[in-house]
Amino acid sequence: MVDPGDATPIQAKLDELGLKLEAILVTHHHADHVGGVDALRDATGAKVYGPAFETIPEPLQRVGAGEAVSVLGIEFEVLEVPGHTSGHIAYFHKGSALHPTPLLFCGDTLFSGGCGRLFEGTPAQMLASLTLLSQLPDDTLVCCAHEYTLSNLKFALAVDGANADLIAYEAHCQALRKNGIPTIPSRIGIEKKINPFLRSHTGSVATSVQQFDANAKSATDIFAALRQWKNNFR
Numbered sequence: 411m412v413d414p415g416d417a418t419p420i421q422a423k424l425d426e427l428g429l430k431l432e433a434i435l436v437t438h439h440h441a442d443h444v445g446g447v448d449a450l451r452d453a454t455g456a457k458v459y460g461p462a463f464e465t466i467p468e469p470l471q472r473v474g475a476g477e478a479v480s481v482l483g484i485e486f487e488v489l490e491v492p493g494h495t496s497g498h499i500a501y502f503h504k505g506s507a508l509h510p511t512p513l514l515f516c517g518d519t520l521f522s523g524g525c526g527r528l529f530e531g532t533p534a535q536m537l538a539s540l541t542l543l544s545q546l547p548d549d550t551l552v553c554c555a556h557e558y559t560l561s562n563l564k565f566a567l568a569v570d571g572a573n574a575d576l577i578a579y580e581a582h583c584q585a586l587r588k589n590g591i592p593t594i595p596s597r598i599g600i601e602k603k604i605n606p607f608l609r610s611h612t613g614s615v616a617t618s619v620q621q622f623d624a625n626a627k628s629a630t631d632i633f634a635a636l637r638q639w640k641n642n643f644r
Contacts, residue, residue, distance in 0.1 A: 411456070412501075412515045413437055413555050417446030421453060433481040436460035436470070437517025438498040443555065463497035473499065483508050491519045491543065493536025494526035502546060512550035514598070516543060521554045522583075522596040523562030525607040527641065533634035537610070544608050548599030559583050559593040565643045566606050569618045569636070575603040610636050 412435045414420055424431055431454040436444055438461060447467045451458055458470035459479050466472075473479060475490040479501060486501035494517070503513040518526035519536075520543050528536055563580040570576055579600065583593045602608050609615045610633045620626055623635035 411435070411450065412553070413443035413517060414446035414450055415442040415444070417449035417453070420446060420450060424454070430454065431456040433479075434458045435479065435481070435486070435501050435515060436466055437500060437515065437519075437555070438495040439464040439466055440495070440518070443517065461497040461499045464495060475499075484513075486513075486515075489542060491516065491539035493528055493531035493533075493539045494518045496530040498531075498539075500543070502550070504547075512547045513553065514543070514546060514550050515553050517555050519543065519554075520552060520601065520605075520607075521556060521562055522552065522559040522593055522601065523566050523579075523605050524558060524640065525605075525637070528637060533637060534630045536637070537630055537633045540607055544598065544602055546598050548597065548602070550598040551595040552597060552601060553595045557592055557594045559596075560587060563604075565640050566604060568643065569606045569639070570609065570615055572614065573604065579604045606636060607633070 411420055411431060414434060431450060434447060434450060434456050444466055447458060450456060459473055460466040460470045462472040462474040473488045475488060477488045479486045484503055486503050489500040489502055491498050491500045498517060498519055500514060500516040500519060503509060505512045519539055525540060560583060563583060566576055567580060586593050606615050611629060616632050619632050619636050622639045626632045626635040
């Protein structure tokens with residue numbers, strides 16, 4: 411289980427399927443990601459892993475960049491991705507015989523078509539974190555913590571409306587939701603084509619952002635202005 415905000419539905423599903431919870435992976439300290447940790451740990455004995463520098467319900471094993479977490483035979487590399495919070499981490503599995511497709515649990519750092527708000531970190535930190543994630547293999551499954559896809563794509567089209575990949579992806583996601591199918595997980599390769607927060611270095615996004623904030627010149631300034639634009643977008 412990753413980032414259990416509420417223990418009740420998780421415990422119900424475990425009971426329904428007759429499964430035993432082995433481990434809990436926590437990406438950051440916000441209540442909607444840790445609210446169910448204590449109850450699940452107490453009920454199941456699951457081992458909890460979480461960021462080294464954030465306030466997470468004890469006891470847990472604290473992990474940081476370059477360390478590895480092994481769960482049910484699948485090894486995850488810990489990535490430090492500050493920005494949304496100052497000590498936010500992500501878990502990356504590069505692929506193996508047991509799970510061939512690369513897998514990323516990125517919490518609230520990267521969403522499909524968007525990124526998390528900067529509650530504690532700086533624009534420079536978030537830009538660096540997203541750049542790190544963008545360098546993962548294109549087929550990596552992006553398992554983010556919230557499905558904000560359609561609202562994120564509405565903003566992305568306001569920023570990068572001539573992007574043919576984005577237009578096609580937005581239509582695809584609309585069709586999925588119409589049929590009750592989730593848009594998550596996404597893939598890194600898709601996000602690099604459609605997500606303005608992974609494309610703030612491109613000419614089309616930078617030009618659009620500078621129309622919002624003419625003082626945005628550097629890469630960090632452009633990213634900061636893009637995030638501010640999204641904060642106020644309706």
